Amino acid sequence: MPHDTTALLDSSTATAGADAGRASATPGHDDLRSLEAGLDRLQTDPDRAPGAWRRLTTSVVPPIVFVVALVAAWQLTVMIAQPRPDIVPGPLDVVGAISQSWEAGRVQLAVATSLERGVLGFLIAVAVGTPLGLLLAEVRPLRRAMGPIISGLQVLPSVAWVPAAIIWFGLTDATVYFVVLMGAVPSIVNGLISGIEQVPPQLRRVGTVLGAGPARLALLIVLPAALPGYVAGLKQGWAFSWRSLMAAEIIAVGGTIGFGLGSMLQQSRELADLGGVLATILVILAIGILIELAFFAPLERRMLRRRGLLVHGGAR
Amino acid sequence: MSEQTAIRIEHLGKRFGAGPLVLDDVNLSIRTGEFVCLLGASGCGKSTLLNLIAGLDRPTTGTIDVPPGGAAVMFQESALMPWLTARQNVELALRLRGVPRAARRGEALELLDTVNLADAAEKRPHELSGGMRQRVALARSLAQDRPVLLMDEPFAALDAITRDLLHEELERVWRRTGRTIVFVTHNVREAARLGERVVLLSSRPGRIAGEWRIGTTEGRRIESPEVASLSIEITEQLRKEIRRNAA
Numbered sequence: 017m018p019h020d021t022t023a024l025l026d027s028s029t030a031t032a033g034a035d036a037g038r039a040s041a042t043p044g045h046d047d048l049r050s051l052e053a054g055l056d057r058l059q060t061d062p063d064r065a066p067g068a069w070r071r072l073t074t075s076v077v078p079p080i081v082f083v084v085a086l087v088a089a090w091q092l093t094v095m096i097a098q099p100r101p102d103i104v105p106g107p108l109d110v111v112g113a114i115s116q117s118w119e120a121g122r123v124q125l126a127v128a129t130s131l132e133r134g135v136l137g138f139l140i141a142v143a144v145g146t147p148l149g150l151l152l153a154e155v156r157p158l159r160r161a162m163g164p165i166i167s168g169l170q171v172l173p174s175v176a177w178v179p180a181a182i183i184w185f186g187l188t189d190a191t192v193y194f195v196v197l198m199g200a201v202p203s204i205v206n207g208l209i210s211g212i213e214q215v216p217p218q219l220r221r222v223g224t225v226l227g228a229g230p231a232r233l234a235l236l237i238v239l240p241a242a243l244p245g246y247v248a249g250l251k252q253g254w255a256f257s258w259r260s261l262m263a264a265e266i267i268a269v270g271g272t273i274g275f276g277l278g279s280m281l282q283q284s285r286e287l288a289d290l291g292g293v294l295a296t297i298l299v300i301l302a303i304g305i306l307i308e309l310a311f312f313a314p315l316e317r318r319m320l321r322r323r324g325l326l327v328h329g330g331a332r
Numbered sequence: 333m334s335e336q337t338a339i340r341i342e343h344l345g346k347r348f349g350a351g352p353l354v355l356d357d358v359n360l361s362i363r364t365g366e367f368v369c370l371l372g373a374s375g376c377g378k379s380t381l382l383n384l385i386a387g388l389d390r391p392t393t394g395t396i397d398v399p400p401g402g403a404a405v406m407f408q409e410s411a412l413m414p415w416l417t418a419r420q421n422v423e424l425a426l427r428l429r430g431v432p433r434a435a436r437r438g439e440a441l442e443l444l445d446t447v448n449l450a451d452a453a454e455k456r457p458h459e460l461s462g463g464m465r466q467r468v469a470l471a472r473s474l475a476q477d478r479p480v481l482l483m484d485e486p487f488a489a490l491d492a493i494t495r496d497l498l499h500e501e502l503e504r505v506w507r508r509t510g511r512t513i514v515f516v517t518h519n520v521r522e523a524a525r526l527g528e529r530v531v532l533l534s535s536r537p538g539r540i541a542g543e544w545r546i547g548t549t550e551g552r553r554i555e556s557p558e559v560a561s562l563s564i565e566i567t568e569q570l571r572k573e574i575r576r577n578a579a
Contacts, residue, residue, distance in 0.1 A: 045504065048448070048497070048500055048501065048504065049448050051497060052448045052497055052501070053448065053451075055461075055463065055493065055494060055497060056449075056452070056461060056463075056464055059461030059462075059463065059464070059494075060459060060460065060461050060464070216411075218407065218409060218411045219411060219413065221388070221407075221411070222407070222411045223428075224388070225386065225388070225404070225405045226424065226425050226428045226429075226472075226476060227428045227429065227476070228428050232428065236424065236427075236428075237413065240413070240415050241413070241414075241415070243415070319415075322414075322415055322456060323414040323415055323456070323458065324414065324456060324457070324458020324459065325458075
């Protein structure tokens with residue numbers, strides 16, 4: 017039968033080598049080839065990825081300039097208005113507070129404890145939220161039943177769970193992880209569900225036409241297609257993990273709970289050390305920004321660029 | 333089924349739920365290796381008929397016989413996976429067909445070469461023009477290696493210059509692979525340019541309202557006089573069918 021690919025391949029490999037095959041094809045075909053190549057060239061632009069220098073000037077420099085200006089204005093205000101240093105400390109006082117606790121080893125300990133909990137809690141939330149999200153997205157009756165509750169949980173501030181968790185688990189790490197999970201899981205589940213809902217029905221149809229059964233359809237087509245929504249959910253899930261963790265650490269101090277950034281914040285407040293409080297806030301903020309910049313932003317950018325969802329260059 | 337007949341449709345009727353009849357007593361038999369254009373105005377059930385042949389839907393009455401290999405389908409939108417390169421999109425079809433991993437890459441590149449896209453193999457869909465995307469989709473449906481290729485207005489969204497080239501490309505692929513092609517379109521000239529046989533469907537309900545066979549199909553262009561005169565003839569019949577709906 018002439019209608020199988022082997023026959024199709026034979027006719028092109030018969031002329032030994034791809035280039036030779038092209039050259040010795042029928043003149044009409046050569047004509048078509050060059051015509052098509054010309055049209056293809058006309059209809060596409062080379063993909064221009066922004067250079068490292070351009071990235072530096074457009075996305076790295078502006079925030080740095082802004083922060084430097086902010087700190088300068090702060091320092092200037094303190095120098096001109098001369099407020100009480102225990103109510104309005106200057107930037108130098110805050111830097112002093114950080115270096116003081118650095119020398120005492122408290123910052124390192126608090127950052128290590130909180131980061132470990134935050135990352136571990138987030139990973140557990142991913143492990144719980146992903147299968148749950150998949151299940152809810154694919155089993156409609158289940159989603160109708162549980163969807164509104166999951167969405168509601170996303171709105172409920174997870175700090176509200178702290179008192180209950182302390183009663184259940186006492187002042188242990190379990191309390192902290194419970195609160196983190198209640199904060200992060202709903203975001204991850206919702207992200208995955210909305211990602212799957214937004215998969216174009218056409219792609220599923222193509223999958224069916226290509227002969228994919230339900231399992232391979234989910235694995236090879238639906239899940240990759242839902243990735244942007246999933247990553248958005250993960251990003252939000254991390255934000256909720258980190259916030260919930262800080263809330264839990266501020267409220268639940270003592271017992272077997274280790275010394276985290278939240279505990280450090282609470283301790284500084286008890287000592288009425290505003291410089292220390294502001295310093296800790298800055299550290300918490302910096303870690304949030306760092307994780308976003310070092311992990312989520314590149315992941316998201318790479319995914320969107322591959323799919324042509326970042327605007328620059330590409331086909332017309 | 334005789335060896336010469338690829339698709340046989342007998343007394344086919346289709347209605348969706350309690351709605352009006354979409355297709356009414358359609359009888360059509362398509363030879364192996366034939367290029368048939370299904371032509372009709374909106375609402376004539378062209379796409380419904382194609383879905384029935386593809387097995388994506390079931391007939392209400394009547395029967396459809398398709399060859400055991402089934403049919404590959406190409407849609408108006410290329411519907412390529414945006415996260416895969418052109419080559420990986422073709423490889424996906426090969427993988428779902430059960431081609432072993434080691435053979436996929438080479439075969440995908442060969443298939444892309446048949447649609448003159450070997451150089452764009454590592455590009456992603458968003459980097460390709462509309463015409464290039466449709467050619468990747470064509471390569472993908474060839475990768476399915478089914479005896480029948482169903483095409484649902486595949487070039488409707490393209491500009492005239494690109495469409496003209498793709499007609500040539502498709503004709504070449506058809507001659508080379510000997511596939512049976514059922515090509516749905518609402519463009520009379522396109523049907524007259526491509527088909528060995530043009531089947532006109534009336535609208536609401538869809539019935540076969542006319543049929544034209546083209547003797548020599550070699551060397552036809554969209555601007556050829558025989559294509560133009562056939563178009564005039566078909567258009568006249570098509571307008572008659574459309575006018576009937578006004579009464």
